[in-house]
Amino acid sequence: MPHVITQSCCSDGSCVYACPVNCIHPTPDEPGFATAEMLYIDPVACVDCGACVSACPVGAISPDSKLEPAQLPFVELNASFYPARDGKLPPTSKLAPVPEAPVVHRRPGGPLRVAIVGSGPAAMYAADELLTQDGVRVNVFEKLPTPYGLVRAGVAPDHQATKRVTRLFDRIAARPEFTFYLNTEVGAHLSHGELLEHHHAVLYAVGAPDDRRLDVDGIGLPGTATATEVVAWYNGHPEFAGLPVDLSGERVVIVGNGNVALDVARILTTDPDALARTDIADHALAALRSSAVREVVVAARRGPAASAFTLPELIGLTAACDVVLDPADHDRVQADLAGVDAARDPLTRAKLEVLAKLGSSDAPSTRPRIRLAYQLTPHRVLGDSRAEAVAFTVTGSDERVEIDAGLVLTSIGYHGKPIRGLPFDPGAGVVPNRGGRVVDDEDAPVPGSYVAGWIKRGPTGFIGTNKSCAAETVHNLVADYNDGRLPDPVHGTSALHRFVRARQPDLIDAAGWKAIDDDEVARGCGVRPRDKFTSVTEMVGVATNVPAPPMRQRVFAALRR
Known part of the structure; x- marks a missing residue:
């Protein structure tokens, strides 16, 4: 078995x-x-x-x-994934070698202090790697009142199993050497230079928060948005809770066919009663209950063999939703199947085999459906005062196709944004680095500055990919510390909390986050995993009403800092 x-x-x-x-x-x-x-x-x-x-x-x-x-x-x-063995058992070995943790050479002046900006997977995996050693203190700064980045605000609400990784992050955050500074924005409440005055190093794990924008006429009309914004909307991100998502039309068009596009298409066509058992935001659930959407078209510029979504996502989509193809796209799938060698490219072959089994868009549908469409290059969004349709050209030809839509979304990738005080590569959307060490225009290391995650390598990989990415950065950071390239901070360990509190009186610490977390779970009433707060003011109110810990505990915490 x-x-x-x-x-x-x-x-x-x-x-x-x-x-x-x-x-x-x-x-x-x-x-x-x-x-x-x-x-x-x-x-x-x-x-x-x-x-x-x-x-x-x-x-x-x-x-x-x-x-x-x-x-x-x-x-x-x-x-x-495994080749044929002609009946022979595969060679086995002992446990796969676990990479060695970076060994910190402790200094007499106190622990290695690292500020991590961001609290998503890359940040938490970096903290975990650092805290494998004694003599390390990690302070995590997050501009939102809640931690864990895209695990909270990006993973689809019907993918609760994926969100279980937060249990690991909770265990990391519970370590005594770890401190949260939530609702605190680096670049607004405090600067990169000020962080370095209190730490040996600053590690940015801020992701790639901006969307790549589609440059066609009409893309700014009302009724257009990005799939990423809609993901943030239905996940209760406080900055997108008021996004005008109009579901009064019968069709939505999504330009781009990566995993995010499939997530959005699935949520827009899923029975709201099923979503009511998830942590979807209340405002999104209400909008979906009154939705008139009958079809979501996921349009791709290239052919089926070049589909950007992953095979696991496609399998999950077809198991949960009514997914169809136009007859012309069925023909394209068959043509691609004939040209793909299963031995050389098994994943693409497997994707095409799943696509080949999809139903036809010509068949009547009794529930909202998803139509995957190929060889469509967006030309312009049509409409006078709001989006009404998308004009495409058939890729590689002059043929025009118009698809009516009440809502037009783009999903063509992510892009990092500049960090004040650090160099930036606008083309790649990353901070220039070598193994996580930030470098300037002359390829020289920027003292005390490091990156991990998408701002380091670009928007590639999955949640867990950030573990090895963060480990590489942390190993290089610790090596620099051990080699004496990271001078001791100007201020002592106890000064940081007072400094940040003076700059941001509404900062939220671990106790405040626990209060928010507990309240959200309680609001779910055992029916939903949680009922999220979507207002920063509400969350700050919940966090600041936490009773002060006993004096003894506060003294211990101050000494630890």
Whole structure:
């Protein structure tokens, strides 16, 4: 009874290190790990010990006998990663080698102090790596009142299993050497230089928060937005709670067909009663209950073989939603199938095989559906006072196609934005760096400055990809500290909290976040995982009403800082 990795895989590699027979690949030290759509368990080598199940932070691994019907395709998918062996057992080994933690050479002046800006996966994995050592203090600064970045505000509400990674992050944040400074914006409340006065190093893990914009006429009309903005809207991000999402039309067009586009299409066509059992924002649920949308068209510039979505996401989509193709796109799928070698490109072949089984858009539909459309290059958004349709050209030709739409969304990627005080590469949308060390225009290291996650490498990979990315940065940061390249901070350890509080009286600490978290869970009444606050004012009110801890505890906390 081999175990199977399913579509909720986060690719952080924890299962790899837990496996006693090295049957999960690709491993973090193998080519392709950083861009792998998921990890795969070898069904022949698996000894059914269950170690990977305990190690997985998102509950993505199950015995093949306990899969839900929608997960059954993953049995074959896991097995297809491994070549035929002519009946021979695969070679096994002991535990995959775990990368050594960076060893901090302690100084007499006090602990290594690191400020991490951002609180998403890259930030939390970096904190985890740093806190494997004694003599380290980590202070995490987040501009929102709540932590964990895209895990809270980006993962779809019907993907609750993926959000389980926050349990790992909670354990990291609970360590005594870790301090949250939430509702505190670096660049507004305090500067990069001021952080360096209180820390040996500042590590930015701020992601790539901006959308790549589609440059066509009409894209700024009312009734146009980005898929990322809609994701933030239905996830209750306080900056997007008031986004005008008009669902009064029968069709939505999404330009781009990556995983985010599929997420949005799925949410817009899912039964609201099912979403009512998730942590979707109340305002979004109300809008979906009154939605008139009958079809979401996910339009791609290229053909089916070049689909940007991952195979696990496609399998999950087709299991949950009514997904169709036009007859012309069915023909395109068949043509691409004829040209793809399963041995050389098994993932693309598998995607095409799933697409080939989709129903036709000509068939009547009794519920809202998703139509995947190919070879459509956006030309302009049509409409006088608001978006009414999208004009496309058939890619590679002069043929024009118009698709009516009451809402037009773009989903063509993310882009980082500049950080005040650091160099920036506007083309790549990243802070220039070498292994996480920030470098200037002459490729010289910028003292005390580091990056991890999407602002380091661009918007690639999955939640767990940030683990190895952050580890590389932390290893280089610790090496610089040990080599004496990071001078001691100007101020002592106890000065930071007073300084930040003076700049931001409404800062939220770990106790404040716990109060928000507890209230949201309680508001869910056991029916929903949580009922999110979407107002910063509300969250600050909840956080500041926390009773002060006993004097003894406050003195201990001050001494620790």
